[in-house]
Structure formats: C-alpha cells, structure tokens
Amino acid sequence: MVLCRNCGSQTIIKTSWTATNPGRKFYCCISRRGGCGFVDWAEGPSCQRAIDVFRHFMHEQQHVTVANQASEIRHLQDEALTMAVKYTRVKMLLLFSWVFFVLYYVVH
Numbered sequence: 001m002v003l004c005r006n007c008g009s010q011t012i013i014k015t016s017w018t019a020t021n022p023g024r025k026f027y028c029c030i031s032r033r034g035g036c037g038f039v040d041w042a043e044g045p046s047c048q049r050a051i052d053v054f055r056h057f058m059h060e061q062q063h064v065t066v067a068n069q070a071s072e073i074r075h076l077q078d079e080a081l082t083m084a085v086k087y088t089r090v091k092m093l094l095l096f097s098w099v100f101f102v103l104y105y106v107v108h
C-alpha cells in the first residue's frame with residue numbers, strides 16, 4: 001500500500017490511457033475530501049514498442065466503436081421510419097373514427 005505523500009491518505013492504482021503513457025499505472029490519492037490531487041507513477045515509462053502496440057490497439061478500438069455507432073444509427077433511423085408510419089396510421093384511424101362518429105350522430 002502506497003500512502004499519499006501530500007496528506008498521508010491511501011492511494012489507489014489507476015491506469016493511464018493517454019497517448020503518451022498508454023497502459024502505464026499510477027497512484028492516485030483517495031482522501032475523504034475527494035483526493036488532494038496527488039498522483040505519481042507506479043511504474044517506469046513503457047518502452048516505445050509497448051506504446052506503439054497500445055496506440056495501434058486504441059486506434060483499432062476507435063474504428064470498431066465508430067462502426068458500431070454507424071450501425072446503431074442506421075438501426076435507429078429504420079426504427080424511426082417505422083414509428084413514423086405507425087404514427088400516421090394511428091392518426092388516420094383516429095380521424096376516420098371521429099368522422100364515422102359524427103356521421104353516425106348526424107344520421108341518427
């Protein structure tokens with residue numbers, strides 16, 4: 001357990017996902033007041049090969065995410081079109097039911 005050098009509270013280990021330090025672990029203060037802002041690296045800098053592999057992985061992950069979002073957008077557009085058609089049908093049914101009701105009321 002590493003204690004905060006500023007306030008003596010406990011620290012937790014988090015993982016950096018920045019472009020310059022992808023996957024690098026660091027300590028972060030978790031004092032009751034929301035942390036005092038203390039952070040320190042838990043391990044030395046990654047080698048360039050590891051950084052390149054992480055960046056490649058993160059880049060690929062972004063492509064997968066964008067592809068999934070595009071698929072979800074197409075699905076939601078189809079669903080919105082279907083709902084618009086159903087909404088129009090319900091409006092027409094309501095209109096015809098009122099017309100039928102008025103005609104029935106006038107005739108009888």
Ligand SMILES: [Zn+2]
Nearest residue numbers: 004007029036
């Ligand atoms: Zn602290």
